[in-house]
Amino acid sequence: MPRLFSKPFKGAQFNMMTSIKKLPFLIPARNLLLVACTCLSLPSLAQDIPRTDAGVPFLQGIWQAQSRAAWNLEGHVARHDIPAGLSVVEGGTIPYQAWAREKQQANFANRAELDPLNQCHLPGVPRIMAMPWPFQIFQTEAHVAIVFEWTQVFRLVYSAGQEPTYPGFEHFMGDSRGHWEGGTFVVEVRDLNDRTWMDASGNFLSRTAVITERYTMTDEDTIRYEATIEDPEVYTRPWTISYPLVRQQDMVRLLEYQCQAEVEEASGDFERALTQWYPAPIPDENVPFDADASADLPLPAAPANVARRDDGTPDLTGLYTQGAIANYGLEKRENLPLFPPANGVVIDPATGILPYQDWARAEMLERREPWRGYDDPTAHCFVGGIPRSHYVPSPFFIMQPPGYVLVLHERMSYRVIDLNRTEHLPNNIRLWMGDALGHWEGDTLVVESANYNGKAWLNELGDVTSHAQTVVESYTPSEAGLIYRATVSDPIPYSRPWTLEMPMPRQDGELLEVACLEDNNDLQHLKDVRDEHRASQGN
Numbered sequence: 001m002p003r004l005f006s007k008p009f010k011g012a013q014f015n016m017m018t019s020i021k022k023l024p025f026l027i028p029a030r031n032l033l034l035v036a037c038t039c040l041s042l043p044s045l046a047q048d049i050p051r052t053d054a055g056v057p058f059l060q061g062i063w064q065a066q067s068r069a070a071w072n073l074e075g076h077v078a079r080h081d082i083p084a085g086l087s088v089v090e091g092g093t094i095p096y097q098a099w100a101r102e103k104q105q106a107n108f109a110n111r112a113e114l115d116p117l118n119q120c121h122l123p124g125v126p127r128i129m130a131m132p133w134p135f136q137i138f139q140t141e142a143h144v145a146i147v148f149e150w151t152q153v154f155r156l157v158y159s160a161g162q163e164p165t166y167p168g169f170e171h172f173m174g175d176s177r178g179h180w181e182g183g184t185f186v187v188e189v190r191d192l193n194d195r196t197w198m199d200a201s202g203n204f205l206s207r208t209a210v211i212t213e214r215y216t217m218t219d220e221d222t223i224r225y226e227a228t229i230e231d232p233e234v235y236t237r238p239w240t241i242s243y244p245l246v247r248q249q250d251m252v253r254l255l256e257y258q259c260q261a262e263v264e265e266a267s268g269d270f271e272r273a274l275t276q277w278y279p280a281p282i283p284d285e286n287v288p289f290d291a292d293a294s295a296d297l298p299l300p301a302a303p304a305n306v307a308r309r310d311d312g313t314p315d316l317t318g319l320y321t322q323g324a325i326a327n328y329g330l331e332k333r334e335n336l337p338l339f340p341p342a343n344g345v346v347i348d349p350a351t352g353i354l355p356y357q358d359w360a361r362a363e364m365l366e367r368r369e370p371w372r373g374y375d376d377p378t379a380h381c382f383v384g385g386i387p388r389s390h391y392v393p394s395p396f397f398i399m400q401p402p403g404y405v406l407v408l409h410e411r412m413s414y415r416v417i418d419l420n421r422t423e424h425l426p427n428n429i430r431l432w433m434g435d436a437l438g439h440w441e442g443d444t445l446v447v448e449s450a451n452y453n454g455k456a457w458l459n460e461l462g463d464v465t466s467h468a469q470t471v472v473e474s475y476t477p478s479e480a481g482l483i484y485r486a487t488v489s490d491p492i493p494y495s496r497p498w499t500l501e502m503p504m505p506r507q508d509g510e511l512l513e514v515a516c517l518e519d520n521n522d523l524q525h526l527k528d529v530r531d532e533h534r535a536s537q538g539n
Helices: 010-022 029-046 098-109 259-267 358-367 370-375 523-536
Strands: 061-065 135-139 143-148 154-158 175-181 184-190 210-219 222-230 239-247 318-320 346-348 396-399 404-409 413-418 435-441 444-450 470-477 481-489 498-505
Touching: 143 404, 143 413, 318 481, 358 370, 370 523
Parallel strands: 154 175, 413 435
Antiparallel strands: 061 135, 061 239, 135 143, 143 154, 175 184, 184 210, 210 222, 222 239, 318 396, 346 498, 396 404, 404 413, 435 444, 444 470, 470 481, 481 498
16 A cells, blocks of 8 residues: 655755764865765755655645646736636647637637536546646555546546556546656546537647646645647647646645536525525424434444455455445335336335434425426436435446545546544535545444535435434445445434445446536426426416
8 A cells, every 4th residue: 555755855864964064174175065965966856755655656635736727728818707827838829720729719709608617517638637626636556536626526547557448438537547657647638528628718629639647746745737738630739738736735625616506506596405405403393313213233244255455454446336226215115107116225224214204204205296306406417415426326436545435426426535534524514425534343444424515315206314414334345346334314304313225236347427417408307397387386
């Protein structure tokens, strides 16, 4: 497992400087100067760069671009919506073909309507790297993941020579394959589509573009980022951009900026749920919450032959899929109109019935009505929350970088489980995916999470959750993959804690990219159904 070698030359620098002071005065001054210069240059050449056991730089950490490249890669003066900035392009200007420069200028003139980012669409590469939002790098020998605060976007870079499972399959974020060249991490990005811009000024590329990124640590708090763009359809020659990425020392974790959710909340298109969103109080009519009523369930047992990492913990790395139809209901039931039957995943209470408060069960039943479909956050392509993200019908990938467990969901969201931090975020910081702290109990990863915003649904059937929920999850290795368990304690919609359990089978392959918002053709229909119902009720 990679580890940090913290400030490896500090002691050596002190010893060398002490030796210089003790040199006898008979040494000629020119020789003393040579010795001093040599001694002083060694630390600066080596730098205090953290490294892995394999000797390569350890890029893991929270970073942010120090550049105005997000607004325009080329040098530019200030505009109403664009701050002035110097060029990050080698040579100053992008070598467009004549027709392509005309298109870029038309893009710029119509940027308010045409910029994909103004619709909260995936930014693509290299634009995502320059945006004024922090991102976090996670590093193992086989993968490097980059997760972004902006809209839960992530990139997964395969760095152990893996061949693409789906070559030629186009992505907004591209397909990324990485390798080390000395102290530089080199990433080749292919299979991009042509639906992104490279900045807010309309600079663009085509689907034939190949981007070669280079990440070079210049000191422990700075990465020099370079990207060379080759796209003969658009440019007359390859060209390169570069700017520094700076470590964010004061951030304990990334927070969330859910672009489309913020836009729709501000416009009123996504309406506040007064009984569930933070800081809704516990309703006066509620039956008192019995926090001690949950069963004392033993953790599932892991198989004896479980794969292990160097530190002895189980190796959970891999691709998984949901093993139950929980997205269409947590309780066991027969067919319903528009919904398939549900097997039932609730193991506590033993009845398999969720311990709803009366008003919350009525809310859940109403959510089954077609006119409430628009209110499901996932219909808007918002993230699923916890535990729902595990059984939205798309796979997820688990990665185990030092100090963390990272869960990447194909439906373009992620979850960072911190194995070192022991205190949750302040109570007023509320997130769709919550704040997750993990630890190992034997061969089971146990995760405790809080700080939810209460905006998620538990599934398409409308099972209810609120901002008051805390969730204790367990991930236990099994012969086929994982056994996932979650105990939800939520005193607003429920009268006691309850627990679900389901298998999560491993599967072959790699994550694809589900660009939900970009191709969401159902939401307007759901809104029309809701509005027609409201009109019929005189609302």
